[in-house]
Amino acid sequence: MKKLLILFSTVFLNWSCTDDCTQTRTYRTTIPISIGQEQLKNSITTKEPQDLVNPSKIYAYENYLIICETKKGLHIIDNSNPSSPLKLSFLNIPGVIDMAVKDNILYVDNYTDLVALDISNPKSITEVGRLKNMFNNGMVDGISWYFDPYSKIITDYELKTVTETVKTNCGQNGTVWPVFRGGMLEDRAYNSSSGPTGTTGTSGKGGSMARFTIHEDYLYAVTQSDLMVFNIKVGQKPDSVNTVKMGWGIETIFPYKDKLFVGSNTGMYIFDNSNPASPERLSIFQHARACDPVVVENDKAYVTLRSGWCGASPNQMDIIDVNNLSSPFLIKSYQMQNPHGLSVLNSKLTLCEGEFGLKTYDVKDAMDIKLQQHIKDINAFDVIQLDASHLLMIGKDGLYQYDNSDPKNLKLLSKIEVKR
Template identity: 35%
Template sequence: MQKRKIIANLLLTSCTIIAFTGCFKSDSATKSYKIFTPVYKTSQEVRDNVKSNAPTPVNNPGKMYLFGAYIFLNERNQGIHIIDNSNPSSPINKAFINIPGNEDIAVKGSTLYANCYMDMLTIDISNINNILLKSFIPDMFPEKRNVGGFYMPAGKMIVDWNTRDTSMGIEIMEGQGIWKDEKLLTTGNANPWQFGLPTTWGTASATQTGTGGSMARLTIIDNYMYAVTTNQLKTVDISNANTPQITNTKNIGWQIETIYPFKNKLFIGSQTGMYIFDLSNPNNPVQGMMFGHARACDPVIADDNFAFITLHSGNNRCWTTNNELNVVNIQNLNSPSLLKTYSLTNPKGLSKQGNILFICDGNDGLKVFDATDPNNIIQKKKINMEDAFDVIAMNNLAIVSAKGGLYQYSFTNATDARLVSKISVP
């Protein structure tokens, strides 16, 4: 019996399922495509290889986490760069941790928590030159077993992709892809990352936590870590740092994307709205009201009175043409209400220090706003960069992850942001 049937999925960039059996055309000339074949290791082999490595170039920067003098920068689906940022004008790339499938990061004390596809790893980073995997929670993010429409077999993980060109009598639209016999077939101009595939692989107190960006799926408050899957909020007790335990799981809807902590609240962004959870009992988050919006991808941050939500289009997963900032009045958490909407180009991550608001507006760059009056937010500066993705602003420093690398800007007001360093993508 055939072990796997042909999988013909639309992969992130199209909204129509491609039926492979309908792709052959007897009168069609052959066309050139790329075939990506997954290379596997066992899950145990992958975990055995989680260790400190020499620093590697930043090629495809993703999410960030700031902790003390360090920046932990995700290399999408490959691992984590550890960057010494003691001197922001001259950051030093110190080490790289190989973690296939990694996207999310959180740190408390000398412990790093990071996903390895669907599993959650606990890593001792007390010596960054000799990090140690202490434990793991299996299947904490079950949806991450699905890699661009392909489900990894139990006990195995994808660590690389073999690529070759081919010519076949198959019709595939530009930017689409199909699975056939456990191989991904795409048009020659397609970027494998757009299908969820990587292009290449490759001292603090025990109570201190760091700061994640607005695109995060993980956050830490005191002795608890909170994680969102596509449909659940999971509470993880990390009082024993090396052996975290899931203590609570709540089903909260669908298309959940991001999580942001503020005081004793969690603000959770989904494609259909913003959820607010109360943490009066940190082991049992209680859902309050939900603020709904048009279906769109949805990072969110908040302060005492307002939540700031960016909605963006850009691929079929987001199901929208809306590209905007929603400012939501949360003074009454039982009745959050839309205050005002601001048009943007393709906004993603955002961050706020005082009255200065930073928004990563995709290929329109990093935008800096005076948000003193949420009803009259004024753009004060635009910094050109390609595909600005996420930003963390704190201590008068804005750190930006973008296609071109990791940027750092010093600022004292909304008009004077000045580049102090950049780790460039080669």
């Protein structure tokens, strides 16, 4: 009878026929941060060199390499010897997404402001000019920010890894997913880029996914909806001269000869830039909604489309004839795995395949491009061909420099690792 008593007491103590289910989940979510516009004024400072954490865009200027640490600042690297690049300093710039350099003046975005910085001494960089209220919103790494001109407050979002425990319905009505708290989340690989050709003078090289580019004395910046033109004849005093409305989803800008190629997620816009102060739209080459870096060489435009959060499209590379700029037409499409940034120089095409590695192609014959080498086991999203034998590639693991004089056998010169 004692046993029975124990049995019943156990049952009654635990008596409840309601299921008890808890879910412990770890996820990344956006947390809003507010920044007063006045805080931006003296926010730019030069610091000691730091480790790469989340590198996005790269920019090459003379012997310097500038690596953008999204919204945090810029790494300035002395690359006179590509086999052993040397970190010089870290430039702390809140809200920086893009950069361009001309004549030792570095132009960056500082949330709403366009800032000109003198980098003749990379160890102590000074602010020489600032144009306020140029940008109202922006998006990078899938996170948007916006400026409220009335309250003069910038609302940005920060990705945070959160672990929380909630009670669930025991799988009764499917899985319960976490909720995101504002800020837009899109494809992280938005910020891939590759190398443009054709910029002359002493300006540097950015990527095909760059939103800033310099042509002659003008700086072009694309926001999500506009093409903004700045006169930078006097480097210290950048002057906004024109704004061209373009519609939503603008991603990249790429100068070629006296033309501007603007990539949006629905097509490629071609602008005539013979009057640099007021570019005029010539044509649009439309394609499926996709993320699409674009590069141009020898009157052929190379556009990669990939599936991602910017749209559902097949993974492919299109080669487009742009000899007649007012009516571009497709030459051929090639199937790819997950193409990101690309770069073309002297018919040597280098293409980043995201987690599938890096590919080099011979594109002398656009109807029949030939795969030269496929480096697997690396993550590649951004590539710049600096000259005939020097390739910069950035991925999640760091910045790689290759000697690509033989496109069938790339030689790794150096690697700047990302510290996690």
